[in-house]
Amino acid sequence: MRWWPRMHMEAVWALVRAALLTAMQYRASFIAEFLVGALSAAGVAAPLFLVYARVPEIQGWTLDQALLVTGFFLLYNAFVSGIVEPNLGSIVEGVRTGALDYLLLRPVDAQLVLSFSRVAPTAIWELLAGIVVVVGALMRLGAPTVADTALAAGLLMAGLASTYGLWLLVVCTSFWFVRVDNLRFLLSAVTDAGRWPVSVYGRGLRIALTTVVPVALVSSYPAMALLHRLDASLVLGAFATAGGMLVVSRGVLRLALSRYASASS
Amino acid sequence: MSAGAPEERVWLGSGPGARVTHLIRAWPAVLRVAFAGLVAYRAEMVIWVLSATLPLVMLSLWNAASTGGPVGGYDQLAFTRYFAVNLVVRQLTGSWIVWELNWAIRKGELSPKLLRPMNPLVYNFAETLSALPFRAGVLLPLVGALAWWRPEVLFLPSPTVFFAFVASVLASFILAWTVQALFGMLAFWFEQSMGFWSAWFAIWSLLAGYFVPLDLFPAWAVAGTRLLPFYSTLGAPIDVLLGKVDPASTLATQWGWVVALSALAALTWRTGIRRYGAVGA
Numbered sequence: 001m002r003w004w005p006r007m008h009m010e011a012v013w014a015l016v017r018a019a020l021l022t023a024m025q026y027r028a029s030f031i032a033e034f035l036v037g038a039l040s041a042a043g044v045a046a047p048l049f050l051v052y053a054r055v056p057e058i059q060g061w062t063l064d065q066a067l068l069v070t071g072f073f074l075l076y077n078a079f080v081s082g083i084v085e086p087n088l089g090s091i092v093e094g095v096r097t098g099a100l101d102y103l104l105l106r107p108v109d110a111q112l113v114l115s116f117s118r119v120a121p122t123a124i125w126e127l128l129a130g131i132v133v134v135v136g137a138l139m140r141l142g143a144p145t146v147a148d149t150a151l152a153a154g155l156l157m158a159g160l161a162s163t164y165g166l167w168l169l170v171v172c173t174s175f176w177f178v179r180v181d182n183l184r185f186l187l188s189a190v191t192d193a194g195r196w197p198v199s200v201y202g203r204g205l206r207i208a209l210t211t212v213v214p215v216a217l218v219s220s221y222p223a224m225a226l227l228h229r230l231d232a233s234l235v236l237g238a239f240a241t242a243g244g245m246l247v248v249s250r251g252v253l254r255l256a257l258s259r260y261a262s263a264s265s
Numbered sequence: 266m267s268a269g270a271p272e273e274r275v276w277l278g279s280g281p282g283a284r285v286t287h288l289i290r291a292w293p294a295v296l297r298v299a300f301a302g303l304v305a306y307r308a309e310m311v312i313w314v315l316s317a318t319l320p321l322v323m324l325s326l327w328n329a330a331s332t333g334g335p336v337g338g339y340d341q342l343a344f345t346r347y348f349a350v351n352l353v354v355r356q357l358t359g360s361w362i363v364w365e366l367n368w369a370i371r372k373g374e375l376s377p378k379l380l381r382p383m384n385p386l387v388y389n390f391a392e393t394l395s396a397l398p399f400r401a402g403v404l405l406p407l408v409g410a411l412a413w414w415r416p417e418v419l420f421l422p423s424p425t426v427f428f429a430f431v432a433s434v435l436a437s438f439i440l441a442w443t444v445q446a447l448f449g450m451l452a453f454w455f456e457q458s459m460g461f462w463s464a465w466f467a468i469w470s471l472l473a474g475y476f477v478p479l480d481l482f483p484a485w486a487v488a489g490t491r492l493l494p495f496y497s498t499l500g501a502p503i504d505v506l507l508g509k510v511d512p513a514s515t516l517a518t519q520w521g522w523v524v525a526l527s528a529l530a531a532l533t534w535r536t537g538i539r540r541y542g543a544v545g546a
Contacts, residue, residue, distance in 0.1 A: 036463045055333070192322050200329035
């Protein structure tokens with residue numbers, strides 16, 4: 001018997017590889033999506049350029065610093081459209097059609113199969129755009145220290161984990177209310193607020209964006225880490241939110257699965 | 266339905282005159298059916314409407330930028346007004362035909378719809394119209410919240426401006442729907458046509474005034490961007506209501522685009538439907 005986490009890593013890798021192979025069949029549309037990715041990235045960044053052409057800084061953020069946030073927001077978008085949405089979206093579909101049964105029969109942890117069976121490879125363009133924006137902004141701001149970089153990477157992971165948890169929670173409601181596919185639109189509309197530094201929002205929204213819809217954790221916090229603006233309490237709060245989201249969403253998923261009565265039986 | 270009802274025979278007759286009479290008589294029924302369909306999925310409707318709150322996200326950026334004083338002639342109140350009207354116009358001119366057409370053409374679901382005695386495009390247009398009461402209803406809490414946050418945002422336009430605004434919104438409504446229909450029809454020729462729509466949307470968000478009022482663009486770009494179809498679908502009615510542009514010439518540009526793109530859509534539909542038949546779906 002192999003070590004438990006290692007077996008899980010192998011399962012995840014096998015799932016992702018199979019998903020990539022399936023998606024790469026559509027080569028032409030994959031290349032065409034490059035244009036779309038570049039345009040959307042430009043669309044996210046353009047308002048910043050227009051604002052900063054007129055004011056030097058907003059709530060303590062200069063253009064380059066705000067672009068860092070935008071870059072991390074693009075990375076988050078790539079994660080959502082590349083992995084979270086295709087997989088968790090298919091849960092909703094699976095509950096409605098009964099196709100979920102086949103996934104649940106597999107001898108691996110259900111959450112892994114449900115979360116990593118599909119990849120939308122077009123998200124790679126958004127991923128690249130995000131990297132370009134972050135690196136470009138850093139080149140103008142000056143390189144951060146190793147410790148700050150590590151902290152930023154950790155916070156990015158924590159932010160991705162929290163938003164993944166939130167998406168899972170929303171999708172789990174489909175076990176009770178079958179028609180919630182559009183909740184995904186709502187969620188991506190709400191998380192759109194993550195594209196600006198969180199300090200441009202009023203106090204109430206700011207709290208909501210770090211706890212209820214923790215999209216600020218994934219965009220503003222890593223940028224603040226690179227700029228050396230975070231204190232320990234914020235960092236702890238971010239990791240606590242991530243842990244809490246993961247535990248709660250896993251609990252809700254298990255509860256949902258235990259009540260799942262299949263569309264076919 | 267019994268096939269022999271004589272009156273139906275009369276108005277289902279052929280010829281352009283009979284077709285128009287038929288359309289006029291069927292219209293109220295179509296609106297009623299479409300409305301009933303929407304009521305069945307009302308929770309979904311609320312989500313659709315709420316998911317178009319991006320103007321408020323944009324407002325928060327500009328609001329923060331103008332705390333120290335006006336930016337390019339816009340102070341905080343002007344930005345709030347701009348994005349409030351933006352939210353309203355975007356809601357009232359919303360449609361979904363690009364997704365529906367794209368899906369129906371690829372999956373062959375268009376075939377049964379073609380058998381109906383009414384063009385599927387006209388039917389969808391009726392559906393889109395009948396969604397308006399819902400969209401208006403969900404606007405109330407959003408605009409109400411804005412008014413509560415900043416009461417001075419409310420203002421009463423003069424009757425002339427108001428009528429110009431209504432005519433402008435109507436043009437935007439038709440234009441936005443027509444553009445979506447055009448992109449949806451691309452599915453006749455391309456298997457994956459949604460990419461084109463995403464690309465259009467990305468350019469549109471910037472040039473329509475969705476993210477940024479167009480007069481904040483560099484001076485040399487302002488006049489040119491106002492002539493493009495993007496502006497006619499969203500920015501034009503906002504600027505007409507807020508008195509930023511001359512209503513007469515703006516309306517002329519908008520309705521010019523309505524005529525041109527509707528003609529293009531009709532032509533595309535005819536060519537495309539022939540191709541669809543040729544595939545044998």
